[in-house]
Amino acid sequence: MARLRLATVWLGGCSGCHMSFLDMDEYLLELAEIVDVVFSPLVDSKTYPEGVDVVLVEGAICNVEHMEMIHRVRSNSRVLISFGDCAVTGNVSAIRNVLGGALPVLKCSYEERSDPAGMIPSPNDIVPQLLDRVVPVHAVVKVDLFLPGCPPSGPMIRTALEKVLAGETIDLMEHHLSFGGYGRPRNSEGSSTASSSSTAPS
Amino acid sequence: MAVKTLSLDGQLISARDGQTLLEAARESGVSIPTLCHLDGLDPVGACRLCLVEVNGRLMPSCLTRVAEEMEVWTQTERLQRYRKQIVELLFAERNHICSVCVANGNCELQDLAMRLGVDHLRYAPQEPQCEVDLSHERYGLDHNRCVLCTRCVRVCDEIEGAHTWDVAGRGTNCRVITDLHQPWGSASTCTSCGKCVMACPTGALFHRGASVSENVHDRETLHALILAREEKQWLV
Numbered sequence: 009m010a011r012l013r014l015a016t017v018w019l020g021g022c023s024g025c026h027m028s029f030l031d032m033d034e035y036l037l038e039l040a041e042i043v044d045v046v047f048s049p050l051v052d053s054k055t056y057p058e059g060v061d062v063v064l065v066e067g068a069i070c071n072v073e074h075m076e077m078i079h080r081v082r083s084n085s086r087v088l089i090s091f092g093d094c095a096v097t098g099n100v101s102a103i104r105n106v107l108g109g110a111l112p113v114l115k116c117s118y119e120e121r122s123d124p125a126g127m128i129p130s131p132n133d134i135v136p137q138l139l140d141r142v143v144p145v146h147a148v149v150k151v152d153l154f155l156p157g158c159p160p161s162g163p164m165i166r167t168a169l170e171k172v173l174a175g176e177t178i179d180l181m182e183h184h185l186s187f188g189g190y191g192r193p194r195n196s197e198g199s200s201t202a203s204s205s206s207t208a209p210s
Numbered sequence: 211m212a213v214k215t216l217s218l219d220g221q222l223i224s225a226r227d228g229q230t231l232l233e234a235a236r237e238s239g240v241s242i243p244t245l246c247h248l249d250g251l252d253p254v255g256a257c258r259l260c261l262v263e264v265n266g267r268l269m270p271s272c273l274t275r276v277a278e279e280m281e282v283w284t285q286t287e288r289l290q291r292y293r294k295q296i297v298e299l300l301f302a303e304r305n306h307i308c309s310v311c312v313a314n315g316n317c318e319l320q321d322l323a324m325r326l327g328v329d330h331l332r333y334a335p336q337e338p339q340c341e342v343d344l345s346h347e348r349y350g351l352d353h354n355r356c357v358l359c360t361r362c363v364r365v366c367d368e369i370e371g372a373h374t375w376d377v378a379g380r381g382t383n384c385r386v387i388t389d390l391h392q393p394w395g396s397a398s399t400c401t402s403c404g405k406c407v408m409a410c411p412t413g414a415l416f417h418r419g420a421s422v423s424e425n426v427h428d429r430e431t432l433h434a435l436i437l438a439r440e441e442k443q444w445l446v
């Protein structure tokens with residue numbers, strides 16, 4: 009069987025999701041047996057290639073570069089996985105949205121709150137221009153699978169990858185999907201704490 | 211005691227006259243999701259998560275009393291679809307950023323999302339500008355996380371008897387308020403008992419100084435208080 013072409017992309021995120029990817033520990037060796045990682049912040053390739061089988065996209069769409077990239081990623085990949093809360097909901101990256109547009113945020117960070125006051129980068133500088141609103145990946149392109157969590161756990165990423173790479177469908181419901189953190193024991197109803205139940209003891 | 215016989219998900223069950231469908235279902239081991247409901251407080255049917263189909267009509271099970279020959283379905287495909295939609299809309303209405311929330315992992319909205327299989331939001335987040343009230347010396351209120359379940363309003367009124375909370379405004383401007391919209395810290399009716407914080411399903415009401423994931427809601431104490439009051443049973 010031809011080796012599968014896997015990619016990981018890092019947009020507006022903190023790289024925590026990629027750290028969680030590395031948290032798959034020894035499974036990474038098994039993965040290396042069956043896939044070629046053709047693009048990733050972990051490998052040295054500069055252009056997103058064509059003919060990618062599966063891609064994990066970390067982070068929200070925050071600037072013009074992300075916007076350009078996500079369209080390229082979509083058209084060159086077969087299965088696109090929204091990887092972590094930033095990609096799925098905007099999460100921390102989108103907190104700035106309530107401040108109303110890119111300019112107030114830039115003013116606040118470069119002029120008002122920085123000491124000494126700096127200068128807002130101009131659109132011609134090498135830093136990509138911010139979009140007015142941060143949006144999740146599926147607001148821009150079609151997403152095939154959502155892996156929420158900040159970050160999704162290593163075992164969760166592994167489960168998803170194993171299924172997707174084998175060409176099987178996956179019901180992530182069985183795997184305790186959750187926004188935010190992970191790793192707390194959950195009861196059979198999916199509730200994270202005994203005390204949060206709204207049923208009184210009888 | 212009068213008994214009513216009805217069918218629940220195709221099974222005949224008997225329920226006591228006056229019981230709600232939610233109570234009867236729970237007694238028969240059928241779990242119906244709820245959010246605004248808290249045992250011991252007056253039901254209000256605000257969140258609509260507990261909708262069931264009664265003879266083909268949608269009814270809130272927390273407010274509907276059992277009756278003879280009712281045919282009740284609690285888990286139909288239509289109900290599951292609506293419940294999922296409701297949770298997505300609740301997430302989209304305010305700013306719920308689980309990963310930086312005091313109630314992360316201790317949140318009923320988060321639990322519901324998991325239980326109903328919400329893996330992303332199909333609705334654009336509204337991103338309203340919401341305030342945080344830190345004027346109370348022990349507790350905080352973050353409107354970003356409020357789902358307007360009014361549990362705080364009811365627990366403060368019905369159990370504590372202080373009636374510090376109320377609801378003001380309409381639509382997207384709807385907010386819970388303390389003492390005619392005064393900062394909570396200057397609300398003279400508040401006894402600082404903390405029952406509202408125990409009752410809140412999300413991270414909207416929290417103990418000051420709690421960091422991410424630390425805001426454990428103490429529902430058990432609340433239930434013990436309600437039991438003590440209603441049934442004169444004192445758990446020691």
Ligand code: SF4
Pocket residue numbers: 020021022023024025026066067091092093094095099100157158159309
């Ligand atoms: S989801 Fe969490 S871990 Fe992943 S990039 Fe966003 S903030 Fe970082």
Ligand code: SF4
Pocket residue numbers: 365366370372373374375399400401402403404405406407
């Ligand atoms: S602390 Fe007690 S008295 Fe004060 S608002 Fe909350 S429930 Fe009411």
Ligand code: SF4
Pocket residue numbers: 355356357358359360361362363386406409410411412414415
């Ligand atoms: S503050 Fe909490 S308990 Fe009160 S209405 Fe909002 S979510 Fe419900």
